[in-house]
Amino acid sequence: MLKFEQYVRPDTPQEAFDLLQENRLATIIGGMMWLRLSDRTIPVGIDLSGCGLNTIEETDGAFIIGAMVTLGQLENHEAFKQMTRGVFTDGVHDIIGTQFRNLATVGGSAYARMGFSDIVTALLPLDTWCEFTGAGTMRFADFVNGGAARDVLERIVVKKHDYRASFQCLRNSATDFSTLNVCAALWENEWHLAVGARPKKAKFLEGDDLALPVGFTNEQLAAACENARYLNYGTDRRGSAEYRAELAELLSRRAIQAAAAQSSVEEELARAAEANKPRGISQ
Ligand SMILES: Cc1cc2nc3c(=O)[nH]c(=O)nc-3n(C[C@H](O)[C@H](O)[C@H](O)COP(=O)(O)OP(=O)(O)OC[C@H]3O[C@@H](n4cnc5c(N)ncnc54)[C@H](O)[C@@H]3O)c2cc1C
Numbered sequence: 620m621l622k623f624e625q626y627v628r629p630d631t632p633q634e635a636f637d638l639l640q641e642n643r644l645a646t647i648i649g650g651m652m653w654l655r656l657s658d659r660t661i662p663v664g665i666d667l668s669g670c671g672l673n674t675i676e677e678t679d680g681a682f683i684i685g686a687m688v689t690l691g692q693l694e695n696h697e698a699f700k701q702m703t704r705g706v707f708t709d710g711v712h713d714i715i716g717t718q719f720r721n722l723a724t725v726g727g728s729a730y731a732r733m734g735f736s737d738i739v740t741a742l743l744p745l746d747t748w749c750e751f752t753g754a755g756t757m758r759f760a761d762f763v764n765g766g767a768a769r770d771v772l773e774r775i776v777v778k779k780h781d782y783r784a785s786f787q788c789l790r791n792s793a794t795d796f797s798t799l800n801v802c803a804a805l806w807e808n809e810w811h812l813a814v815g816a817r818p819k820k821a822k823f824l825e826g827d828d829l830a831l832p833v834g835f836t837n838e839q840l841a842a843a844c845e846n847a848r849y850l851n852y853g854t855d856r857r858g859s860a861e862y863r864a865e866l867a868e869l870l871s872r873r874a875i876q877a878a879a880a881q882s883s884v885e886e887e888l889a890r891a892a893e894a895n896k897p898r899g900i901s902q
Pocket residue numbers: 646647648649650651652653654655656667686687713714715722723724725726727728729730731735736737738739770771772773794795796797
């Protein structure tokens with residue numbers, strides 16, 4: 620059972636950060652859905668729910684997502700979903716159930732960088748940044764690779780672009796962890812690809828590592844998807860390393876093709892409006 624010797628609910632992320640530095644074993648509490656599974660005694664539990672980090676703000680250039688925003692809040696945010704082509708919504712869709720997703724937080728999910736995470740994979744190929752009290756601002760991909768030491772994650776910032784994107788995963792059964800997950804995104808004339816649940820932490824490919832031009836040929840697509848095959852996979856009870864390598868190639872191809880087939884958000888909205896127009900009754 621998880622026990623706290625002391626529980627604190629600071630008013631600001633800075634207070635939370637100071638408390639975290641004061642005690643080596645102090646622990647930040649997000650939605651506590653993962654934390655509560657552990658069997659240990661934590662001397663100081665620092666609950667971020669009073670720090671005002673539970674809002675999604677849309678500015679001209681970005682969506683600014685507080686660390687305490689729940690998965691449910693973000694998956695149902697229409698403007699964010701539209702811009703990101705639903706990759707976050709698709710990524711979290713099969714995580715346990717609605718009640719669970721209304722408690723688990725985006726910050727707790729991003730900070731923990733779990734190997735099986737669908738959330739990390741969905742956010743990685745977007746233009747995503749994280750803001751920490753302590754370590755400052757860094758690209759999400761750098762945080763996933765390198766991490767931040769005992770910092771408070773305040774916000775996730777997803778910059779606005781005309782994204783084409785798609786999330787794909789395979790689960791052996793509904794609500795199980797993904798056996799493998801992939802998210803592809805095209806923005807600023809460059810493709811970005813994340814492959815997670817390998818079952819280790821997600822890997823991220825872009826630029827020369829992915830080598831996929833915007834208007835790719837079939838051969839270039841095949842070569843890029845083959846790159847995903849060699850990302851070093853592991854074996855667990857959900858699948859062997861060989862099976863995951865096959866899946867990575869297949870799901871990468873599906874994700875890239877699905878994203879490449881999308882038109883701009885404006886075109887899709889105009890098409891939907893046209894389809895919904897009331898029609899006169901023909902004689
Ligand atoms: C049974 C179960 C099944 C799941 N299945 C899936 C799945 O299929 N796919 C998937 O992607 N995820 C899955 N998850 C993970 C889930 O989606 C959340 O990512 C997870 O619960 C963490 O979010 P939380 O808000 O509960 O964080 P918490 O449990 O509160 O915290 C997790 C860790 O992050 C730290 N932390 C939290 N917030 C911050 C912050 N703002 N700054 C710094 N550190 C912080 C905590 O100290 C802790 O170490 C599952 C979880 C459970 C319990």
